Amino acid sequence: MQINPYIFILPRSPGQIVWDYKNHKQFELNLEYSTRLAHLIDKPEKFDNNNTIDNQFVSAGILTPLMHEPIEWGWDELSKIFHIGTKNIPCEYVPQDINEWSRHYMDHCAEVLATPTPESSLTERPTSARITLPQPSCFPVNALVKTLIERKTCRTFTGERVSLDDLSTLLYLSLGYLRERENDIDETIAEGHGARRSSPSGGGLNACEGFLHVQNVSGLNPGLYAYHPTEHALSFVNPLPDSPLGQLLCGQHFINNLPVGLFITARFDKLWWKYEHSRAYRMAYVEAGHISQTFQLVATALGLNTWLTGALADDQVETLLGIEDSAEQPLFFVACGQSDGQAMCKELKALLNNRGSHQ
Numbered sequence: 001m002q003i004n005p006y007i008f009i010l011p012r013s014p015g016q017i018v019w020d021y022k023n024h025k026q027f028e029l030n031l032e033y034s035t036r037l038a039h040l041i042d043k044p045e046k047f048d049n050n051n052t053i054d055n056q057f058v059s060a061g062i063l064t065p066l067m068h069e070p071i072e073w074g075w076d077e078l079s080k081i082f083h084i085g086t087k088n089i090p091c092e093y094v095p096q097d098i099n100e101w102s103r104h105y106m107d108h109c110a111e112v113l114a115t116p117t118p119e120s121s122l123t124e125r126p127t128s129a130r131i132t133l134p135q136p137s138c139f140p141v142n143a144l145v146k147t148l149i150e151r152k153t154c155r156t157f158t159g160e161r162v163s164l165d166d167l168s169t170l171l172y173l174s175l176g177y178l179r180e181r182e183n184d185i186d187e188t189i190a191e192g193h194g195a196r197r198s199s200p201s202g203g204g205l206n207a208c209e210g211f212l213h214v215q216n217v218s219g220l221n222p223g224l225y226a227y228h229p230t231e232h233a234l235s236f237v238n239p240l241p242d243s244p245l246g247q248l249l250c251g252q253h254f255i256n257n258l259p260v261g262l263f264i265t266a267r268f269d270k271l272w273w274k275y276e277h278s279r280a281y282r283m284a285y286v287e288a289g290h291i292s293q294t295f296q297l298v299a300t301a302l303g304l305n306t307w308l309t310g311a312l313a314d315d316q317v318e319t320l321l322g323i324e325d326s327a328e329q330p331l332f333f334v335a336c337g338q339s340d341g342q343a344m345c346k347e348l349k350a351l352l353n354n355r356g357s358h359q
C-alpha cells in the first residue's frame with residue numbers, strides 16, 4: 001500500500017483537507033483520521049487490513065495499492081499541482097452532437113445570466129476624470145490595421161480545403177524559426193539559443209511547440225502532425241481518431257469540419273531549466289497566447305477565418321499527439337478555414353429564435 005502521490009494536505013482548523021488533485025476529490029479529516037494518516041505517511045508498511053480507518057483511506061483513494069510510475073514532470077510541485085489539478089476536469093456530460101451542445105450552452109447561459117452581472121469596474125478602484133484620447137489613426141488602412149480589425153472568432157466553417165501554401169505561410173510566420181533573423185544575434189545570446197520567432201518567447205527558449213490537426217489540406221493526408229520550426233517541416237504523428245474533433249474539445253461540435261487547427265503545447269522542462277520557480281508556469285500560457293494571436297492574424301491576412309479554445313480533453317489530446325505523461329503539455333488550440341463569418345452556429349441560432357418566440 002502506498003500514499004496516493006497526487007494528494008496535498010491543507011490545514012483548515014479544526015480539520016485537515018486531503019485533496020486528491022488528480023481525481024478532483026477532497027476529504028476533511030478530523031484529528032483521529034489525520035493522526036492515523038500521519039502515521040501511515042511515516043510508515044506505509046504499517047497499513048492494517050483490520051483497521052477501519054485504513055480501509056476507508058483505501059476506498060477514498062488516499063491509500064492505493066498501485067505503484068504509480070512517477071510522471072516525467074520537469075517542473076516543481078506547485079506548478080504540477082496546479083496543472084494536473086486543472087486537467088481532465090470532470091464534466092457532468094460531454095455533448096455528443098451539435099444539437100446537444102447548443103441546448104447545453106443555452107441552458108448554461110441562462111443560468112449565468114440569472115445571477116447578477118459583476119460591476120463593470122471594481123468599486124475600490126479610484127475613479128478620476130477620463131482623458132479623451134485622439135482618434136486612432138487607422139487611416140489610411142494598411143494591411144496590419146485591416147487584419148487587426150478583421151480578426152474575429154467564427155463558429156461556422158464550410159470545411160473547404162486550405163492550400164498547403166497558405167498552411168506553410170501560416171506555420172512559418174507563427175511558429176517557424178525565422179531565417180530572416182538568423183544574423184540578428186548579439187553577445188547576450190548563448191550559443192544554440194539564437195532561434196527567433198515572430199512572437200516573443202519567455203527567456204528566448206521557444207518552449208512552445210505546435211501540432212497540426214489536419215482534416216482538409218491540399219497535399220496532406222488527414223492526421224496529426226508535429227511541426228519542426230528549424231527545418232520548417234512536418235512529421236506525421238497519428239491518424240485522426242474516429243470521433244469528431246468536437247469530442248476532443250469538450251463537446252464543441254460546431255467546429256467539427258475545421259480543415260486545419262494547431263494544438264499549442266509547452267515544454268515545461270525547458271522553462272524550468274532556466275527559471276526554477278512556479279511563477280514561470282504563467283509565462284507558458286502568455287507565450288501560447290502570443291502564438292495563438294499571431295496564428296489568427298496571419299490566417300486573417302490570408303483571407304481565412306479563425307477559432308480558438310482552451311477546452312481540451314487533455315488525456316485524449318496528449319495521447320493523439322504522442323506526448324502523454326511527459327513534460328510537454330497541450331495548452332491551447334487555434335484553427336482556421338473558410339467561413340461565412342458567423343459567430344454563432346445555426347443550431348444555436350435556431351434554438352435562440354425558438355426559445356425567444358415562446359417567451
Ligand SMILES: Cc1cc2nc3c(=O)[nH]c(=O)nc-3n(C[C@H](O)[C@H](O)[C@H](O)COP(=O)(O)O)c2cc1C
Nearest residue numbers: 151152153154155249252289307308309310311343
Ligand atoms: C483564452 C480564450 C479561450 C477561448 N475559448 C473559447 C472556446 O472554448 N470556444 C469558443 O467558441 N470560443 C472561445 N474563445 C473565443 C471568445 O469567445 C471570443 O474571442 C470572444 O467572444 C470575442 O469575440 P471575437 O474573438 O470575435 O472578438 C476563447 C477566447 C480566448 C481568448
